[in-house]
Amino acid sequence: MNQGGRGRIQAIVLCLLLLIADRWLKQLALAGRSLTIGPLDFELFANHSLVFSLPFPAAAILTLMVVATMVVAMLVVRSWPRAGWPWFGSMLMLSGATSNLVDRLGHGFVIDWGYLGPWWPVFNLSDVMVVVGLGIYLWPPPLTSR
Numbered sequence: 001m002n003q004g005g006r007g008r009i010q011a012i013v014l015c016l017l018l019l020i021a022d023r024w025l026k027q028l029a030l031a032g033r034s035l036t037i038g039p040l041d042f043e044l045f046a047n048h049s050l051v052f053s054l055p056f057p058a059a060a061i062l063t064l065m066v067v068a069t070m071v072v073a074m075l076v077v078r079s080w081p082r083a084g085w086p087w088f089g090s091m092l093m094l095s096g097a098t099s100n101l102v103d104r105l106g107h108g109f110v111i112d113w114g115y116l117g118p119w120w121p122v123f124n125l126s127d128v129m130v131v132v133g134l135g136i137y138l139w140p141p142p143l144t145s146r
Contacts, residue, residue, distance in 0.1 A: 008087075011087070011088045011091055012091065015091045015094075015095040015129075016095075018092070018095055018096075018129055019098070019099055019129075021125060022095075022096070022099045022124060022125035022126050022129070023099060025042075025113060025124065026099075026103065026111040026113065026124060028042075028113075029042070029043065029044040029045075029111055029113035030044060030107075030111060032044070039116055039117065040114055040116060041114075041115040041116075042113050042114065042115075043113060043115065044111065044112075045111075045112040045113060045122045046107070046110075046112075047110040047111075047112045047122065048108070048109045049061070058108070061104070062104055062105075065097070065100065066101065069094070069097040069098060069101050072093045072094045072097050073094055075090040075093070075094075075137070076090045076094050084140065085137075085140030085141055086136070086137050086140055088133075088136060089132075089133045089135070089136030089137030090133065090137050091133070092129045092132055092133025093129070093130050093133035093134055093137065094133075095126075095129050095133075096125075096126035096127065096128070096129030096130035096133065097126070097130055099124075099125075099126040099129075100124075100126045100130075110124070110126075111124060112124045112127075
């Protein structure tokens with residue numbers, strides 16, 4: 001990842017585009033759209049629980065989501081001077097966490113829509129952004145020289 005200003009702008013634009021795509025897909029799910037694309041079933045699943053549908057009290061879930069989003073925001077700020085892959089990973093996590101927090105605050109649940117079968121938890125694009133972002137943050141790809 002380019003560590004200059006242009007690389008940061010590209011990363012921010014990519015995270016914003018993914019956030020917009022996530023919000024759009026969630027609106028489609030809320031509107032009742034459903035379809036199947038290969039192994040993926042797209043349909044609304046109102047996730048009132050925490051990760052992997054583990055039951056927790058609503059106040060605890062909201063508190064944990066707010067705290068987690070704030071921690072990720074601090075990672076973004078802390079890694080800003082270095083930019084690079086860890087910063088990009090934290091930006092992806094922040095985008096995904098923010099979108100799921102918006103769901104929880106606005107609807108009382110997270111809007112999940114991706115179903116791959118009983119062997120995989122229901123998910124959304126925000127979840128993918130958080131998981132991929134965490135992977136990039138913890139295990140950044142090697143920098144390549146041009």
